[in-house]
Amino acid sequence: METSSNTDxxxxxxxxxxxxxxxxPNTSLRPLPSIGEQSFCEGRHYHRYRPGRYLLPxxxxxxxxxxxxxxxxxxxxxxxxFLAPIDAAHLHKVLDLGTGTGTWAIxxxxxxxxxxxxxxxxxxxxxxxxxxxVKFFVDDIEDEWVSGNNFDLIHARHVFPLxxxxxxxxxxxxxxxxxxxxxxxxxxxxxxxxxxxxMTLDYPIAQLxxxxxxxxxxFGADLRVGPKLEDMLRTAGFVNVETRAYKIPIGSWPxxxxxxxxxxxxxxxxxMALSALCGAIATVEGWSExxxxxxTARCDEALEDNSVHAYMHCYFVVGQKPVA
Numbered sequence: 001m002e003t004s005s006n007t008d009x010x011x012x013x014x015x016x017x018x019x020x021x022x023x024x025p026n027t028s029l030r031p032l033p034s035i036g037e038q039s040f041c042e043g044r045h046y047h048r049y050r051p052g053r054y055l056l057p058x059x060x061x062x063x064x065x066x067x068x069x070x071x072x073x074x075x076x077x078x079x080x081x082f083l084a085p086i087d088a089a090h091l092h093k094v095l096d097l098g099t100g101t102g103t104w105a106i107x108x109x110x111x112x113x114x115x116x117x118x119x120x121x122x123x124x125x126x127x128x129x130x131x132x133x134v135k136f137f138v139d140d141i142e143d144e145w146v147s148g149n150n151f152d153l154i155h156a157r158h159v160f161p162l163x164x165x166x167x168x169x170x171x172x173x174x175x176x177x178x179x180x181x182x183x184x185x186x187x188x189x190x191x192x193x194x195x196x197x198x199m200t201l202d203y204p205i206a207q208l209x210x211x212x213x214x215x216x217x218x219f220g221a222d223l224r225v226g227p228k229l230e231d232m233l234r235t236a237g238f239v240n241v242e243t244r245a246y247k248i249p250i251g252s253w254p255x256x257x258x259x260x261x262x263x264x265x266x267x268x269x270x271x272m273a274l275s276a277l278c279g280a281i282a283t284v285e286g287w288s289e290x291x292x293x294x295x296t297a298r299c300d301e302a303l304e305d306n307s308v309h310a311y312m313h314c315y316f317v318v319g320q321k322p323v324a
Contacts, residue, residue, distance in 0.1 A: 063125055065272040066100050069158065072265040073186065075258065076246055076314065081108050083244070084182035084318045086153055091115045093151045095176070097141050097169075098159035102126035102134070109134035118147050141169065150178040157186040160229060164220035170229075170236045177321040183238065189313040190223040192250065198309045204298040205250060205270065205310060212277050215284040226315035238319030245313045253306040266312070267303050274299055 077083065081104060091112050096105040099119030109117040109131040117134040119126065126136040137147060142163055154173045160166045173183045190213055192199070192206035199206065213223040222228075230243045249263030250270065274296050282292040302308070 061272060062276070063101050065269055067103060068265055068268050068272070070101075070103050072248070072262060072269065073157070073314070075262055075265065076248065077316075081111070082153065082155055082184050083316050084153060084184045084320075086182055088112060088114075090180075091152050093148065093153075093178070094118070095147060095151045095154045096120070097154065097156040097173075098122075098162075099126065099136065100158075102130065102136055104155070104157065105134050105136070106130055115152075120147055145172060145176055147176075149176050150181075151176055152178055152181045154181070154183045155186075156184075158188065160185055160187050161190060161223040161225050162216070162221050166222070166225055166229070167232050167235070170232045174236045174238060174321055179321055180323045181321050183233065183319050183321075185229050185315070185317045187226045187229070187315050187317075188248075189226045189245075189315060192310050192312055193247075194308070194310050196309055198307060203308060203310065204295070204302040208270075208274075208277065208281075208295065208299050209312075211281045211285075215281045218284055226313065226317075229315060229317040230319075233317060233319035236319075237322070239322050241317070241319040244316045246316070247311045248314050250310040250312065251303060251306050251308070253309050263311075271300070271303060 074081070092115055094105075094108060094112075094115055094117045096102075096108075096117065096119040099105050099121045100123075102119050102121075102125075105117045105119035106127070109115070113131070113133060115133060119134065119136045120139045120141060121136070122138065122140060124136075124138055130136070139145075139147065141159070142165065154177060156173075160169065163169055170183070177183065190209050192203065192209055209223075216223050226245075230241055233241045248266050249259050251263045251267050252260045254260050254263055278292045278296045278299075281287065281295070282289075
């Protein structure tokens, strides 16, 4: 198994103005039933709009997992929702690609009441009520965008590894930004690393992510696109491009409090996804139910083993559209 000895900053500088504001009145979101329909498989339900674009469920279990991931990244960034150096006075229009549960968009809307936040996703799983300055739409971000132009910030989290043409999406984001606007991508590497000798080649969690990367690759996605994002932004014309790679432990093995909290959160994130991830692998590789159950059990056991000092990188990549 490949290991990494990269070292990262122990803390994150919050480049954003994260001054809070009181909660604002909410407005109703009225979903369209035709694109809100679900399909079911093994007790889990999936979106039916553009089926196959996203291979994980969108049910309550998956939504709860997304909330844990949201908490985990806020813990990682010391509460910053984005790292792009945007002054609050210049933040007017924000687009959140693959908004999921909409929590990021809603919290940013609360913090920046003068800004308009637009969240788009394949699934209608956002709350029925939201602040008046946030709107949600069902759309496929790999199609031509109809959500507007001249955005000051376009944000995408856990999105680029799941799409087929990330370079095209990067260029599209460039076109829809206002001059001087920023694109920020936040993505896990999906490569399990270790800086000491505690992780063996047959570590189940590493094997899990190797196999899910291969399985997703059959659909044209690259789960390990994170290290390539900086070059994509530069090629698309972005300037002031910067990448920060932060380590997220897997499990509670770190000695420091923040590391343990991050590791516990990430362990929960993986545990909640195990069934669906192993199911995706089994479907692609033609596994029997026994094969699937064996991998699930091995991963469950490995996640409780704090003798293995495994971690995964999370990449934060920002780039600015030139002013002129």
